[in-house]
Amino acid sequence: MTGNGSGNDGANAGPNDRASGSGTGNRPGGVGRRTRVGAAALVVLAAVATGGTIALTGCSSSSDAPASGGPAKLAVTGAYIPRPLLTDEAAAYFTVTNSGGSAAQLTSVSSSLAAHGTLHTTTDDTMRQVTSLTVPPGGRLTLSTGGDHVMLETLTHKPAVGDKVTLTLHFAHATPAAMTVTVPVRPTTYHPGG
């Protein structure tokens, strides 16, 4: 930019505008009332124009977000406890199905049969305690012999085949957060469907 005079318009207009606005102080009351009516009419027109704009905006902003992320919806099936050979611990197996849209975690299991329960995975025939097991959305968590399982420790008594044992499963990211199931004690060598 070189100072060739084209930027002078704004600088010259400022003082003139301020001078022309100085005569508004001595307006009679009647004129003021007429001015308010005119202003009200302008407000109505503005509202109509604005309303049309809002309606158009509303139509164009509709979106079809994917229906993912619904809550986890869990069901427990096929639970059983093989009759333990030892008196101090037993295993528990079951399947948790998740028909919802979000993952949930099995975080602990408590039982009328044991002082406490722990969650284990099995890798290369080695059990490892874990703090949670995931139930994937639209999928299932299967606890079975040689795989993921619950260990019930410090048994209150040694159960017999045919006994019923209460298990309460505690979940994170699921409603309800706990589910109680009645579980049969099966023969030690029992396998589901076999």
Ligand SMILES: [Cu+2]
């Ligand atoms: Cu174990």
